Amino acid sequence: MYKSRILVVEDDPAISNLIRTTLETQEYQYHTAQNGAGALMEVISYKPDVMILDLGLPDMDGVDIIKRVRGFSSIPIIVVSARTEDQDKVDALDAGADDYLTKPFSIEEFLARIRAALRRSQAEKGTVGEESSVYTNGDLKIDYAARCVYVKDVEIHLTPIEYRLLCLLAHNTGKVLTHNLILKEVWGDTLASDVPSLRVFMATLRKKIEKNPSSPQYIQTHIGVGYRMIRQ
Structure with missing residues (x-):
């Protein structure tokens, strides 16, 4: 049975030991690196399924590592950092990170973020070479060919911008998209x-697709950062 490979990039021995012990209990394979140079070599040679990345490394900033990895790999990157400012999260996500978890963190949430990243990565691999014409997520369905959206098989009428927003989130299910990225993708470089x-x-999109817009099940808000489509 295939065991997912995790690369842990962390220079704090206590945090590194905690993460490694956690991965061992879940029977994940893993390699570790203590700096940016080692991380880049491990991504190339070990070919991990997910990278866990601390931003504060001794030789280079984690955001620079993300940018360099994104130059040759689409591996899911989960940032685990003590930096809690919104701008730090935005910078990492805009650089190409898939998720951001602040220290200290819950082990249960940490493992859930890994599982979500693996599911998203596996789903993308399964559709390489063939763009699915229909997206389904719980009761939500998007027919890309017909440009139609349904909730519980009832067609929902969206404006062009609402439709583009929904499609962008759907194509990146499970990934946090920053405000800047969404604005650029939906409205263009201007x-x-x-x-x-x-x-x-x-808000108007949620009113149309969510059963309870004040407690959304599809589109999750990351305050000060952006939005994420949740897989049901």
Whole structure:
């Protein structure tokens, strides 16, 4: 049976030991690196399924590592860092990280983030070479060919911007998308809108697809950072 390979990039011995012990209990394979240079070599040689990355490494900043890895690999990257400022999270996610977990963290949440990253990666590999024309997530369905959206098989009428927002989130299910990334992808390089306007469009989209918009099950808000489509 295939065991997923995890690369742990962490220079704090206590945190590294905690993560390694946790991975061992779940029977994951893993390698470790204590600096950026070692991390880049391990990504190339070990070919891990997920990278757990601390931002504060002795030889280079974690954001720079993310940018360099993204130059040749789409491996899921989960940042685990003591940096709690929104801008740190935005910088890491904009650079290409898939998720961001702050220290101290719950072991249960840590493992859940790994499972989510692995599911997303496996789903992407399963559709390489063939773009599915229909997206399904719980009661939500998007027919890309017909440009139609359904909730419980009832067609929901969306504006063009709402449809583009929904498709962007759907294509990146499980991944946190920053405000800047969403604005760029939906409105273009000119960013013909701003974060307050984005919040308005997201609110109207939620009213149309969520059973309870005040407690959404599909689109999760990461305050000060962005949004994530949750797999049901």
